[in-house]
Amino acid sequence: MVHVSMKVNGKARKAQVEPRMLLVHFLREHLLLTGAHVGCDTSQCGACTVLLDGRTVKSCTVFAAQASGSEITTIEGLATDGRLHPVQEGFWEEHGLQCGYCTPGMIMSAVSLLTDNPKPTEQQIRDGIGGNICRCTGYQHIVNAIQYAANKR
């Protein structure tokens, strides 16, 4: 067992975990933050995307031990004081989701994309969410949602 210590959504968290414990399982099973989802075994789908020190990571491909000492933001930590993040708002306004399973990861990627590039073109948005797979929407309403958020900022 290894000791891990990290700040998750602004709160200090400590635990003893197996060295092989994945970050996504640490978040989901230990902290009961079930917003990050597991959709594949191979880092393709992005449903598990969270922010690690402000950068997106696929939390199924990071050991909890590797994340020790860092700051993690999950979908649960995105809204502040009961107000939705502009990207969340965009997804609601523009019908950016259907089943919702890829949505938390997709939203975290979009947040990161807009941090890097506050006014992306449509092609930059489509390329920027290339690490996240949605099987429901055909992406068009997701693109609209991200454009909504970009215009809101």
Add this chain to the structure above:
Amino acid sequence: MATVPVLPKLIGERVKRREDPRLIQGRGTYVDDVKIAGLQHLAFKRSDVAHARIRSIDTSAAEAMEGVEAVFTGAQMAEMIPMGVATPAPTNRAIAVDTVRYVGEPVAVVVAIDRYVARDAADAIVVDYEGLPAVVDPERAMDDGVPQLHTEFPNNLAVRLMPSGTGAPPGGTPDDTAIDKAFAAAEVVIEQRMVNHRLVPNAIEPRGVVAHFEPGKGSMTIWSSTQNPHTLRNVIAGLTGLGQDQVRAIAPEVGGGFGAKINIYPEECVTAVVSQRLGIPVKWIEDRSEAFVATTHGRGIIGYLEMAARRDGKVLGVRLRLIADIGAYNMLGTSVIPTLTMLMANATYDFPAIRTTLTEVFTNKTPTDAYRGAGRPEATYFIERGMDMLAQELKMDPAEVRRKNLIPKEKFPYHTQMGAVYDSGDYEKALDAALAFANWNGLKAERDKARAEGRLVGLGLAMYVEVCGVGPSWLMPGTGGWEHSQVTVQRDGRISATTGVSPQGQGNETTFGQMLADQFGVPIEHVTILHGDTAVAKQGIGTFGSRSQAVGGTALHMAGTKVKAKMARFAAALLEAHEDDIVFENGRISVKGAPARGKSFAEVAWFAYIPTPLPEGLEPGLSESAFFEPTNNTYPFGCVICMLEIDRETGEPKLLKVSAVDDAGNLINPMIVEGQIHGGLAQGIGQAMIEEVVYGDDGQLLTGSLMDYALPRAADFPRFELESTVTPTPVNPLGAKGVGEAGTMGSTPAIVAAAVDALSEFGVKHIDMMLRPEKLWRIIHGPRQRSGQGGQA
């Protein structure tokens, strides 16, 4: 007098989804989010060979591991035969007993303290196999001397040459006079073998189950990522010896289904039985590599098309011989899905004669079953490709050859050669709308200009009609084909309604909320839609066949109508008016023409529960239910146009334009409808351009992960352009037809047509999907006589 706020009518409006606030904040509860104290985890040991006898299974190392609760092999669960199907089918045990027939078939199951230990233990199980030759090619599988999957099905034939169409009544001897006459009179005949290849549905949430048998109560609760909680309840009850009243099935938030979560799977049965045997709650969550082999595949049909026509473009007859590669076993809909390809072979056309035949073949592969579209995209693809080849042969515009054959609107309801009754339609209107909306002539000029510059640009067009609103019960002898709903006006004036159709992203909580808000004249915020829990919504059939709105929505509307009628009688008594004069609007119930003579909705609701005095002839309370049994299916239709460019140097195809006109009848929420069409288009485009299941000759799945099987990403698509026509159905009072699968229909043939058009300078007649760049490059650069697909026109 204070102004009463006017509530807007919501039906037909782009109402934001009520599901979204929880889902965009990570607060949805999917099956893997269900936690129960004492929960143990399952992992399956699966066959890693396609066809073999099991000599022995050594579970000792797994059982000795710390944290392992139990291990069960097939022999210990031999009585578990989960699925009954209507057609003759081989025995399909939940866990293989003596023979494995596809890679991924369960061989044993481990129960352990957590998912990591369970996986380790499953990996520690050693199975000794005696290898058998794998049967992979469905056409060769029928030959004499080829190894047999199931001894009781010689030549691997699951269904042996079933005829249908003109002069072929179900079960009768076919009379080929009409079809032979059509071909005898033909001035031109098109012939083509086409493959509508296998796909993996790939909902982003894999399947999963939690089963909690409570020995003290003798009852079971089972959560599953399923489209059909009621069928699950019924199957699990039968399997465990419990009554349907003792099993509660819950479909929590479900992360996509696309048809692949219709089945009741071996893992659901095993999870339930393990919980019952051990008396503990257990969970199984599928990982993606399991989903590739253990969740049913879609499509997998070879079509041999012959189309007889006159030189003016009029089609005289169609022969379509279908060979379905169904995999190793029959699941719930495995044998039925290809029959839908036959049913829809009439497409949108007034064909004088059709003869289809269907053969279903067992192979050492994962079983096929429903995948978005389920048999109809295949039919659309084969027939539309035929129309394009005819147009090419006759040098006609693909739109005009279709126009020449469309079923005229005066002929509806239209009895097809295949036995379907198309409910309503105006196909020429949809075609004209599509041509105008996409600017077909402008696109042709654009294409020609690009070609003059040496670019490989092509246009494709496809019409479709599909069968939706699936019922009636006679078509679905295994489950029934109705839907159920119960609408309750609570005593505080809020409305709770149950529905038997539980969504996987379709947004029923919103659309059904819109319907009841309008029906009762109350704010949508006062309406709660309950679904996906058989203890709450006690009856239902399920979500498939684009039936939620057309069948489930109608049941909701009927139950609402009953409650409203009763509430009007309470209001009439309170207001001393006649019930026919009672109107519901703006959260009030009042007398027609005298809005001041009214009560708030909540006041009338309160009176209905505490009726002093009780009006004569009424029981207290406001709760009514309804079953809706449709008299027919619905038949949505439309037209897709696309433009595609192929890179001359690399063979890489790029979609430049996708424009679709869909007619799904009346729409409740156009925003949700758009989302459904987008999603369907995305899956159709995926099939045409990048998705493909590949098996090796040894029956190994070579495309077994998302690293090997391409799912479309955002940059793979242009912006979809949508338009609609509205032809309501007479089959239900809503006039709604269903739209969930529409996008998968016309997209594949339109894209292939565009690719063939783009490569017209190479004399190409047909290209099988998917449009792998290498395949296109060979047509452009390879010697034509060796390309296999060029130069045959």
